[in-house]
Amino acid sequence: GQSLEQPSEVTAVEGAIVQINCTYQTSGFYGLSWYQQHDGGAPTFLSYNGLDGLEETGRFSSFLSRSDSYGYLLLQELQMKDSASYFCAVRVAFSGNTPLVFGKGTRLSVIA
Amino acid sequence: DSGVTQTPKHLITATGQRVTLRCSPRSGDLSVYWYQQSLDQGLQFLIQYYNGEERAKGNILERFSAQQFPDLHSELNLSSLELGDSALYFCASSAGAGTGAYEQYFGPGTRLTVT
Numbered sequence: 001g002q003s004l005e006q007p008s009e010v011t012a013v014e015g016a017i018v019q020i021n022c023t024y025q026t027s028g029f030y031g032l033s034w035y036q037q038h039d040g041g042a043p044t045f046l047s048y049n050g051l052d053g054l055e056e057t058g059r060f061s062s063f064l065s066r067s068d069s070y071g072y073l074l075l076q077e078l079q080m081k082d083s084a085s086y087f088c089a090v091r092v093a094f095s096g097n098t099p100l101v102f103g104k105g106t107r108l109s110v111i112a
Numbered sequence: 113d114s115g116v117t118q119t120p121k122h123l124i125t126a127t128g129q130r131v132t133l134r135c136s137p138r139s140g141d142l143s144v145y146w147y148q149q150s151l152d153q154g155l156q157f158l159i160q161y162y163n164g165e166e167r168a169k170g171n172i173l174e175r176f177s178a179q180q181f182p183d184l185h186s187e188l189n190l191s192s193l194e195l196g197d198s199a200l201y202f203c204a205s206s207a208g209a210g211t212g213a214y215e216q217y218f219g220p221g222t223r224l225t226v227t
Contacts, residue, residue, distance in 0.1 A: 044114070100145075
C-alpha cells in the first residue's frame with residue numbers, strides 16, 4: 001500500500017517563507033506532485049519532481065529526496081491569496097499504470 | 113478555468129438511490145480520473161480511464177462504476193447510495209496515461225449530498 005504524511009495545518013505571516021513537508025511510503029515510486037486547492041475550488045497543479053533536487057517555479061519551489069522518501073513545497077514571499085490547502089501526491093505503480101495517490105493535505109493560513 | 117467540465121454542480125438525493133455524474137475532459141486529453149473528496153479522507157483516487165479503457169482502479173466501491181465513451185467524456189455511476197457517500201466528486205484529465213499523469217487538470221466537482 002501507500003501512505004503519505006503531511007502536516008494538517010500551518011500558519012505563516014504575509015511576506016514570510018513557509019515549508020510544507022511530505023513523507024511517503026510507497027512501492028514503485030515514480031515521482032511527487034504538489035497541488036493547491038482553495039476553499040470551494042478544484043485542485044490545481046503546482047509542480048512535479050521526478051528526480052532528486054529542487055524545482056523552482058516563481059515563488060514556489062519543490063524538493064525531492066528519493067533516498068529519504070521525503071519532499072517539500074517551499075512558498076516564498078507569502079501572500080494572503082496563498083491561503084489554501086496543499087496536497088502532495090505520489091505517482092506509484094498501480095495495476096499496470098501510475099495514477100496519483102494524494103496525501104490528506106496541509107491547510108495553510110497566511111496572516112497579516 | 114481548467115477546461116474540464118462536470119455536471120451537475122450539486123446533487124441532493126436519498127439513500128438507496130442511483131445517480132450519474134458526468135465529466136468532459138480538456139480538449140485533446142485522453143485520460144480521465146475520478147476522485148472522491150470528503151473532510152476526513154482527503155482526495156481518494158477511484159478509477160482511471162484512458163481512451164475508453166479502464167487503466168487503474170483505486171478505492172472504488174462495488175456499488176460505483178464508471179465508463180468512458182468514444183467522445184472521451186466519462187460518467188461515474190453511484191448506486192444504492194448511503195449517507196457516507198456524501199462528498200465532493202472530482203473528475204480530472206491528463207494528456208497521457210502514465211508519464212503524463214503527474215499533471216492533472218481538475219474539473220469544478222460535483223457536490224453530492226445523500227439524505
